[in-house]
Amino acid sequence: MNARDLAVWLFARVGMAAFLRKILVRDGRFALNLHGVSSRRYKTVPQNLQPHHSVGEFRQVLTWLSARYNFLSVDDFLFTDFPGVLLTFDDGHANNFTNVLPVLAEFGAQGLFFVSTQHVRSPRNWLTFVCEQARLGWESEMAVPEDFARDCYDGLSDEQLVELAGSPYGVIGSHTVHHPSLSGCSDIELQAELIESRHYLQQLTGQDVNCFAYPYGDYNLDVARSVKHAGYKAAFAVDPVLVGMPAFEIPRVDLYYASPDYLSAKLSGLHRGAIRGAIVDRGER
Ligand SMILES: [Zn+2]
Numbered sequence: 001m002n003a004r005d006l007a008v009w010l011f012a013r014v015g016m017a018a019f020l021r022k023i024l025v026r027d028g029r030f031a032l033n034l035h036g037v038s039s040r041r042y043k044t045v046p047q048n049l050q051p052h053h054s055v056g057e058f059r060q061v062l063t064w065l066s067a068r069y070n071f072l073s074v075d076d077f078l079f080t081d082f083p084g085v086l087l088t089f090d091d092g093h094a095n096n097f098t099n100v101l102p103v104l105a106e107f108g109a110q111g112l113f114f115v116s117t118q119h120v121r122s123p124r125n126w127l128t129f130v131c132e133q134a135r136l137g138w139e140s141e142m143a144v145p146e147d148f149a150r151d152c153y154d155g156l157s158d159e160q161l162v163e164l165a166g167s168p169y170g171v172i173g174s175h176t177v178h179h180p181s182l183s184g185c186s187d188i189e190l191q192a193e194l195i196e197s198r199h200y201l202q203q204l205t206g207q208d209v210n211c212f213a214y215p216y217g218d219y220n221l222d223v224a225r226s227v228k229h230a231g232y233k234a235a236f237a238v239d240p241v242l243v244g245m246p247a248f249e250i251p252r253v254d255l256y257y258a259s260p261d262y263l264s265a266k267l268s269g270l271h272r273g274a275i276r277g278a279i280v281d282r283g284e285r
Pocket of ligand 1: 090175179214215216
């Protein structure tokens with residue numbers, strides 16, 4: 001156990017984490033940021049090339065959360081002040097449908113799925129960071145084993161996305177078309193990323209797409225204004241840079257592991273993030 005792990009373990013064990021959580025999150029509301037969930041751990045593939053959680057680990061996370069918090073629906077999170085946790089999932093991998101949705105149904109929890117549309121139009125047209133992972137682990141993208149590729153790297157198919165959107169446990173948000181860092185985009189690129197992805201998702205699902213998540217959590221005031229201008233009602237960051245648009249820089253706690261000590265330490269501060277009161281005006285719906 002290294003020094004950092006020891007500190008996390010001690011923090012959780014001496015009860016400080018639970019104590020702080022009680023004080024800070026008594027009636028707090030917060031959103032978690034999750035990503036892909038694989039059907040299992042792949043022993044022959046380095047951990048950093050796999051999704052953060054396997055389905056077994058994901059179930060552990062929800063078990064731990066369900067003992068401590070209520071799961072909030074997207075509407076409850078955005079439009080009420082009910083305390084609890086909203087689960088969000090970035091990127092739109094096929095495993096969000098195959099591995100995440102059944103577990104959400106088990107727990108009666110709704111997920112907000114932020115989808116990059118590039119790999120929905122063509123599930124093997126992987127996002128740039130996925131291609132980089134593939135090239136780190138294999139000679140080429142073509143050499144990634146088929147079962148692993150389908151389970152870990154592919155995007156949602158059109159059919160999966162429609163079914164996810166039609167489920168009571170799934171709400172679809174946009175995560176751009178190509179998953180770029182938005183603060184580095186030209187105005188034209190920015191508009192295209194925001195508007196085309198929203199249009200595509202709305203056409204496909206027949207539902208309004210009101211929520212957006214910034215790829216890499218990267219945004220600035222111009223980006224946040226453009227998101228609002230493109231018709232979204234709320235946008236999710238990770239660590240907000242505070243540009244004075246609270247509904248367009250909602251903080252999220254990102255989770256990369258499943259151990260109880262990690263969860264306890266990570267969620268104990270709930271950093272200033274205990275969001276009080278409704279953050280989106282009902283009139284704007
Ligand atoms: Zn992302």
